[in-house]
Amino acid sequence: MIRNTSVVQTIMSRPKVLVTSCDTPIEVVEFLARRCDVTVLPYVSPTEAQVLADLPGHDGVFLYGCADVNSQFFDIAGRKLKVAVAVSTELAQLDVQEMESRDYHVGGTLMHYHTALAQVAVMLLLNARRRPLESCILREEVRTGSRPQFTPVFDHHLRGSTVGIVGLGVLAHEVMTHLLGFDVGKFLLLGDSPKRAYRELVDEFVSFDNILTHSDFIVVTLPLTSETRGLFDDAAFYKMKQNAVLVNVGGPAVVKMSSLLKALHEGAILAAGLDVVDRESVPNYRELLGQPTLELGPRLGVTTNLSSEERCIYAALRILSVLVIRPIMSTPWEL
Template sequence: MGKPRVLVTSSDTPQAGIDLLLTKCEVTVIQKVISNNDDVRQAVPGHDAIFLSGHTNINTAFLDIAGPNLKVVSTMSAGYDHLDVPEIKRRGIKVGHTPEVLSAAVAEIAVMLTLNASRRAHEGRLLLEQGATERRPQWLLGRDLRGSTVGIVGLGKIGLQIANRLKCFEVGRFVYTGHSRKKSGDEIGAVFLSLDDLLEQSDFVIVATPLTNETRGLFNDAVFAKMKQTAVFVNIGRGAVVKTDALVRALRNKTIFAAGLDVTDPEPLPPDHELLKLPNAVVIPHLGSATVKTRNDMAIVAAQNILNGLEGKPLVYEL
C-alpha cells in the first residue's frame, strides 16, 4: 500500500509544514502562491488529506468533488468560517485548525493598533507629509491607556494574551463580554459585563471574537452609538463582525475617537474605499499572524493535524 496523498493548496506554504508531511506522505503542492477554489477543486480528487494554506471554501459541493478518499482537512488558520464543519464531520472526515500558536503574534498586532489609533499615528503621518505639523501644547493629542478601562469582546486565547500584554501600560481596569464569565477572566482581575455595559464603560473596545451567526454584523450604528465619543475601537477578529458603513459613519461623525483594524469587510478593501481616507482609522491588511516564526509554527501544526488524522490519532487541534 502506497503512502497517503496530501494536497497543499499553495506554493507559498512554509517549507517546515511541507517537510513534515513529506516524512510520511506523498505531497502535491498547487504551484500558485494564491490558489482559488477552482484550482483546488480540480486538484483534490484522489487525495487522502488537504492542507489549506488559504481560505478555500470547503462545503458540500467541494466535498462531493473531493470524493471518498478524503479523510482529513486541516486549515493553516485559527478561524474556520470558510469550512462547513458540520458537513465535513458528517462525512466522517476529521477537521483541524491552528489556534494558540498564532495568539501571541495576533495579540502583538492588537497592541500595535491600540497604540497607533489612540496616539493618532496615521493622522500624524498624513500631516507630516502635508507639511502641516504644529508646535503647540494641545496639538494632536491622543488618548491614554494608563488608567483607562479596556473592554475585550471575546476573552478567548487571543483576548487573554491581549490583556496580559496591555497590563504593563498601567490599564486601570479590564472588562470583557461573551457567553459567560470565565475563570481566566477572574485570574487576571477582569470584570464580566453585558455588551451594553462594556460599550458604555470602555475607553478601548477590542474585538477578538470569531465570526459566527451571532457575531456577524454585531457592530452596527446602534452599537457604535453606545460607545464613548472618546473611545478607541480595535478589531483583530473578523471583518464581518463589523458593519463597515456604520464604522465609517462613526469615525467620520466623531461618534467614536478612532479605530485600528487588522481585518475588514470586504477584505481586502478597494484602494479607494472611504475607510482608507479617514485620518482617524489605522488600517492594515490582515497581518495578525504574519511573522516568520508564527507562520512556520502554524504550518507545522496544520501538517501534524493531517499526520495524526491519517494515523487514526486525535488531531493537535480538532474541530
C-alpha cells in the first residue's frame, strides 16, 4: 500500500509553541510540553526584537513579556502561526483591527485578575481619600519642630457619596460590588443605555461629562486603546469637583500624567490613587513619590500569586484549545 508520507508527517507532528520568557512558571511550560514542542526564550523580559527573531516556524506563541501583536508580528510569523495569547492586562498590546483582518486566534488574559484588581481599587480609593502620606508628613514636621502642632487631615466619606465608574465589563462590576458595603449613595456608569448585568447596582447610565461633573469619586477601569489614551486630560480634570478623588486601575496612559500632576498641584481635584503609571510620560518617577495627595501602588492588582497563575494557565489553555483541538476543561490538569 502506498502511503502519502507528507500527510502522515503532518498528522503525527507536534505543534511548536514559542514561550517568550524564561520567567514563565515551569508548571505552565511543562503543561504545554505535554502536547507541543516548546521553545523558551532565555530572557526574563525579552525585547520585541528578540521575540520577533525567534518567531518564525511556530504554530503558537505564549507572550509573557514585551511584544506587540501587530502587522509586523504577523508578517514575520507567517502562515504557520495559528494562535498567540498575551499574558497581559493591556489591550494595547494586541492590534485588534489587524487581528480581525487575518485568520488568526489571538487574545489576552484580562478576565483573570478582576477580583484582585477590584480590591486594589478599593484600597487606593480609601487611602487616597484618607491621605495617610499627607498625615505622616505633618506628623514628621511636628516631630522635627517645623510645625507647632499636628492638624488632622480631614477625609471625605464614601457613605452617601456619588461614585462614577468609567468603564464596563467584569472589572467595573467587581469594583461596584466591593464598594456596596460602604453605603455609597449612588453609582454612575459610563453608557448611553441601561445594561442588564448592571441594573441592580447602577443608579444612572450617563455621559463622560456627567460622570466628571457629578462624581465625588471616579474609578477608571478602561483598558488602554487608541480611543482611551489620554482620556483624562486637562479639560477632563477641570470639569471634576475640587474635592473629587480619582482612582485608575485601567490602562496606564488613559490618565495623562502631566495633566494629573497639574490638577493636583493647582487643587483642581483633591487626590488620586494609581495602580498603573505611564512611565514614558514621567521621566522622573521620584516626582510622583513626593506627591502627598497621590497614592501609588503600581500594578499590585495583577501581582498576586493566584491572579498570575490563573492568567498563565488560561493562556496555555487557549493555545492548546486551538492547536490540539480538544475541549477546554475546568482545570488544565484534566486535559
